[in-house]
Every structure is written in C-alpha cells, then in structure tokens.
Amino acid sequence: MAWKIALAGIGKIARDQHVPSIAASRDFDLAATVTRHEGVDGVENHADIEAMLAARPDIEVVSLCLPPVPRFEYAAAAIKAGRHVMLEKPPGATLAECHALEAMARNAGVSIYATWHSREAASVEAARNWLADKRLKSLKITWLEDVRRWHPGQEWIWEPGGLGVFDPGINALSILTRILPTPVHLAGATLKFPENRQTPIAADLAFRHPDGAEVSAVFDWRKEGDQFWNIEAETDRGTMELSDGGANLSIDGAMVEASDVALEGEYPNLYMRMAEILRTGGIDMDLSPMVHVADAFLLGKREIVAPFHE
Structure with a gap:
C-alpha cells in the first residue's frame, strides 16, 4: 500500500x-x-x-x-x-x-x-568503496556553475539564509562527507560576496585531514560555458576522479562508472530511502554537510567583489 x-x-x-x-x-x-x-x-x-x-x-x-x-x-x-x-x-x-x-x-x-540528493549520484558509492582502504594524499573539489542558468530569478538565494554559492556547494560537501573514510573539518575559508548581495557568489575552502592529506574546495557561481562538478583524489594506490556531480567515476584516467543523464536516479532513490525509513520507523538527520557550511561562515574571510545582476 x-x-x-x-x-x-x-x-x-x-x-x-x-x-x-x-x-x-x-x-x-x-x-x-x-x-x-x-x-x-x-x-x-x-x-x-x-x-x-x-x-x-x-x-x-x-x-x-x-x-x-x-x-x-x-x-x-x-x-x-x-x-x-x-x-x-x-x-x-x-x-x-x-x-x-x-x-x-x-x-x-x-x-x-x-535528504542529500547528490549522495545518490550514480558513482558516489563506487568512489566511497574505492577510497575505503587507501591512504589519501590529496582531494580537491571544483564546483563551477552559472547561477543564471540554474537559478534564474530566485532572489531568495541572495538573502540571509539562502546560502548563495553554498546552495550547490553543499551538494559537493554531501558527497565529500559520504566518500571519505576519515572525516575532515574546516580549517579556513575565503568567501566572495558581490557588493550588492547578502550571500557569497564564490568560496575557497581548506580542510584539515587527521592524516595530513590536503583537502580543498573551490565553489564559483560565475562560470559561463562548460560547467564543472568534479572531485579529484590522489591516494597511495592511484587517483580517482568523480565528475559531473558524481555521475561518472575514473580510476587512474580510465572510466569505470558512467551515467549520461544528470541527476539520473538521485531523486527516485531519495523516495525509496524515505519509504525504508517509514517502514522501520527511523530518523535520518545527518547534518555533516551543513556543518562545513556553517563553519565556512564562522571562519571565512570576507571579500567584496563586483556586483551581481541577473
């Protein structure tokens, strides 16, 4: 039923x-x-x-x-x-x-x-499994998109509480907190605010990894042309790249998992997960991606950049 x-x-x-x-x-x-x-x-x-x-x-x-x-x-x-x-x-x-x-x-x-829909991207679990038994040397998130293309006319994203570039950036952080076998925490950030807006249009983040790996993220909403949602990781036993928001996975340059459709399966999987929670009477309120965003606003150096106009 x-x-x-x-x-x-x-x-x-x-x-x-x-x-x-x-x-x-x-x-x-x-x-x-x-x-x-x-x-x-x-x-x-x-x-x-x-x-x-x-x-x-x-x-x-x-x-x-x-x-x-x-x-x-x-x-x-x-x-x-x-x-x-x-x-x-x-x-x-x-x-x-x-x-x-x-x-x-x-x-x-x-x-x-x-819910964190990007965790349901086609190759996220494969990336998590690949990283599980390896020593991380570095990981870099590059999340570059055009706000005019993806959020046309959505003024709320520029108001307090709207998150600005962290609205898509939190998707990357939801993947990060899913695939890393060892949690990281934020060490520093630079947030770039248009002079006419209340939320950032770009952000650079640096994380502290307990084993000394270099972990960083670049978010920018000013990217025209090709859009990039990539996570690159170097380990003691090879390199990994999650591209297109977690849809595609390459190991040492060779494609091993691929999906041609952005967001394919992500939202259907969320509703499947909700059904599981209802059947068991459970609660799933993982807030780890949001912790990184909150820490970015706490630690972030504020830079004023050119005004943004739709």
Missing part, C-alpha cells in the same frame, strides 16, 4: 525532480500540494500548510521543497500534526533549527529525513 504524500513548495526542483519521482514510485501517491502559485495538474492544492493538514488528515507524509528559511515552520506544523517529514537540501536555515526538528520528530514518534 502506498503512502499518501503532500509536496510543499512547487518550484523548479519540485517540478523537475520531485513530481516525476513520486509519480514513478510504488511507495507514494501525490495526494496534495501546498503553494500560493501554480500547483500540479490534477492534484488538489492548498495555499498554506495549516490548511492542507486540517483538510487532509489522511496524508501521512509531507515533502518540503520550499526555500530553507520558511521551511522550519512548515516542518514543525507537519510534525505537530503527526505527519512524517522529508526535507529537501539543505534541511534548514540553521543547524539549531534542524536539531530542534529532529527532537520534535522523536517526541512525536514520527520519521524525519534530511
């Missing part, structure tokens, strides 16, 4: 990934949406979360796809109403509110899942 699910926040990622993933799932039926704008054809829509929760006590799960800042109130309302909650990345605007949501879910006896 499929769970009835409501989808709150019907923007680009919801239409491109969540709606088709739910439609293809054997575990979920999309029973309602929550948005003040255009909903999904053929699906009942409500203007706010409280109205949906009151009207549809039969809906067991709420998947939240709206921006991070308003997400806490929606999640808290759903948990208070006894519904299970699925959170688009990042799971909240602050670490404290994410911890609060987990505590609320435990007290209410419902499941909550902080």
